[in-house]
Amino acid sequence: MNYLENLVDNLPQARQGGKTCQRLELVTCSFVTCRDMFRRSPMLWSHRLAFWLAVVVLSSVPRAAAAEPRAANEFEWLRHARIFILDAYAYPLAPKIELDATKLAETMADMHANTLRVATSGNYWLIPGTQFATAHDLGGRDILAECIAACKPRGIRIVPYVRTGGGVAAEIVNPDWAYRGSPHGKIRVWWDLGSQRSAFCWNTGYRQAFYDLIEKLVTQYDIDGIYFDAWKIFYRFQHPKVCYCEGCVTGFKKATGLDLPYRQNSRQYTDAEWKTIERYHDWYLEELLAVFRETKRRIRAHKNIPLIFNLNHARHIRNTSFTHPRIVEESDAFLYEMSNSMLQRAEGTSLAVSHGLAVWPYSDAYHGYPRIPVYEYGQQQHIYATIAFGGSPTLYHSYVFVDYPAARGPVREAFGTFARNAEWVKGFRPEPFCAVVWNDEDPPGHAHKSLWDTNARLCTTGAFAACLDQHVQVTSLLKEDLAKPELLSRYQVLYLPDICYLSASQLEGIKQFVAAGGGLVLTYATSLYDSTGKRRADFALGTLANVRSIKPDSELRDKMAATLAMGSGWDLYLKARPKQNVLHGPLARDLIPGAVYEPIAVTAGGTVAADIVMGTDSAPLCPGLVVSRYGKGTVAYIPAALDAMYRQSRIRQFAEFLRDVVSHVSPNGVPYEVDGPATLVVNMMRRGNRRVLHMINWTGCKYESPRQNAYYIPPIENVVLRYKIPRGKRVTHVGLFVSMDYSHRVEKGVLYVTLPRIDKYQGIAIELE
Secondary structure, three states, X not given: OHHHHHHHHHOHHHHOOHHHHHHHHHHHHHHHHHHHHOOOOHHHHXXXXXXXXXXXXXXXXXXXXXXXXXHHHOOHHHHOOOEEEEOOOOOOOOOOOOOOHHHHHHHHHHOOOOEXXXXXXXXXXXXXXXXXXXXXXXXXXXXXXXXXHHHHHHOOEEEEEEEOOOEEEHHHOOHHHEOEOOOXXXXXXXXXXXXXXXXXXXXXOHHHHHHHHHHHHHHHOOOOOEEEEOOOOOOOOOOOOOOOOHHHHHHHHHHHOOOOOOOOOHHHOOHHHHHHHHHHHHHHHHHHHHHHHHHHHXXXXXXXXXXXXXXXXXXXXXXXXXXXXXXXXXXXXXXXXXXXXXXXXXXXXXXXXXXXXXXXXXXXXXXXXXOOOOOOHHHHHHHHHHHHOOOOOEEOOOOHHHHOHHHHHHHHHHHHHHHHOHHHOOOOEXXXXXXXXXXXXXXXXXXXXXXXOEOHHHHHHHHHHHHHHOOOOEEEEOHHHHHOHHHHOOXXXXXXXXXXXXXXXXXXXXXXXXXXXXXXXXXXXOOOEOOOOOEOOOOOOHHHHOEEEOOOOHHHHHHHHHOEEOOEEOOEEEEEOOOOOOOOHHHHOOOEEOOOEOOEEEOOOOEEEEEEEEOHHHOEEEEEEEEEEEOOEEEEEEOEOHHHHHHHHOOHHHHHHHHHHHXXXXXXXXXXXXXXXXXXXXXXXXXXXXXXXXXXXXXXOOOOOOOOOOOOOOOXXXXXXXXXXXXXXXXEEEEEOOOOOOEEEEEOOEEEEEEEEEOOEEEEEEEEO
């Protein structure tokens, strides 16, 4: 901890005031509670603090406001690739090599796949001439060279997979390269993916062997990028994540003057020893960054190709217990292994894309049946959705299509649709309208668990789901991006669902956004906690929303207790006030389901549009929806956690309520409306004067459990799009990705497109001038 405190104290910018000092506020304030938590979970908290230090440095570096990341310019193909994976942990490369590269390339060409991620390593290595032991049955073969020879003439890009730390077959791990979990030199061995495995440590001769492998790949093979699995900190290390190899022991001693402590029982470490371990974690994280940067330098010295790596999940974009934030920023793309649901796909893909990152999400889930086709329309619809939200669909068990040509149809149809309409995919980015801030951290004691839960993740996913299901153009946004006015200015609405803590720079970015005319939606406990996790006396954004937190008197406490049960409302509702103009249709006259809420009072300038009421006689308890003006913008505060309840129940009124609120605060209303069920997933992409509305049919009850396959999807009939034509523009072209009879007309500045049915997917292409 003292090491981190010294880093903060010695940052030159900290003495100069201004924006950097505002960003440091979060770091310095966080020390208070983190000290008490180190003993219980030292790595988590040291990495969280290390991350915020990195954010300080990252956000202090000047950069052009409009600059696009490298992947958006030189490596645009990363954003719309159609990817097959040839993995070394499964058929046809394990447990024995059964690959026919020519047949695979023919299959890919037939199915319109244009990128192959091919393994060079796994439990064993699959190319000759390196310091790493090869598979027993490799013989004179070179798997990468075979795939290049078969794929390149067919226009298929080749991206070799490189094992990056982590575990491989124990029998081939050079003892001098191994992770050692104790000073006694014992090498850990475990079973995983069909073999006994051991892990490498970067502070051994493994580092140079890895560099030599990279040099061989970029100088001897015609490749289009390199995929790393993965730049993960302490990959396969055990708690407390300390390696006692000679390189770690001597390297850490040289850097800090400290010896690495060791106790067989981690509960016996002293406070001083935990602090030393924390310093080791920080030192090792920087060593990992150094390896990444040297690897990148060596690649770019020979070829200008992209670096892709396995980030695994959206939650790791800023998780320093997974990797260094600089590695995320300095890579060109990353892969998600997450594929639990359509909601997770849309939210996670849009989160990366909104931050300027290229992403390759798996379009199928892990399973243990690589030799038989188990997918049909579920996989196909996830492919459509991946591209619709700006990602590149990635298929894991893809060799099965070589053996089962009859199973190719759904993937061939999806990939072929985008191949034929490539000019309406390349260079497109999501239409920026409503940004829902992503969050998964609750202050201590804030989350509630019962029959109906309330926590940060449910609120954020519920908010995103409500917008998605109501066909509100939505993207997910990193919380750190709230401190970037030039990025926020792209959007019309910011939605902060139970974002309990916001730094000074983030609060300032939000205020500037609203003052300039943006719309703001706040729910539940947003801005009601400080950086130490303590509840504030009032909302930090209370002056924007014109509300203040109140402590209920005994009468209100009793009424609240009587109307809350099992984690949510019990005969508890919201009711719109007469003459309000926020809620429409049945919401304006009927009772609306309620949820747990923050009791508030309204200050001067706030207008109550709806009340939280008891079922009996609709007796009011406290304001339930407050709208106000701040500068040129509109703010809405919803005290109840309606978004969390929607995530768990999918009760329609919750989503309709949130849709009306988003539309009200937007300076220009919503950009389009779609007549269709919530199971019609839509997203608009844009490039210059071109727009594409992607529409994915996900009809059927897919909400019960994750990773579900679909073998029948009923069509959706009579879908109507109403697109609000931007002021000063006119429509010059309307077309469809999937050919069918349809009609369109322009009336009073609105483009109407009527589709008699959508079977699996449709894309509406619109040209403006």
